[in-house]
Amino acid sequence: MVLKAVKMRIYPNSAQRNQLWQTFGCVRFVWNQMLNMQIERRKNNPESKFVNAFGMNNLLKQLKVEYPWLKQAESTALQSANRNLA
Numbered sequence: 001m002v003l004k005a006v007k008m009r010i011y012p013n014s015a016q017r018n019q020l021w022q023t024f025g026c027v028r029f030v031w032n033q034m035l036n037m038q039i040e041r042r043k044n045n046p047e048s049k050f051v052n053a054f055g056m057n058n059l060l061k062q063l064k065v066e067y068p069w070l071k072q073a074e075s076t077a078l079q080s081a082n083r084n085l086a
Helices: 014-044 053-066 068-072 075-085
Strands: none
Touching: 014 053, 014 068, 014 075, 053 068, 053 075
């Protein structure tokens, strides 16, 4: 089996750069919110299990209602943050 790699560099324009930074910020916010929720849940009930990625994706809908600016980010990026956290 031969593994190959390709190294690429992208040059986004200013609008794309702004969208990337906005998406990175939203992903970081979702990660921190979900991590804090998991920590508080564990602190309140030490016997409770952690919420899996599917459960966090359901909670993501409520976060988007509470913070409407999360809707501007790509949803798959936010779901990926939940999957990585789980």
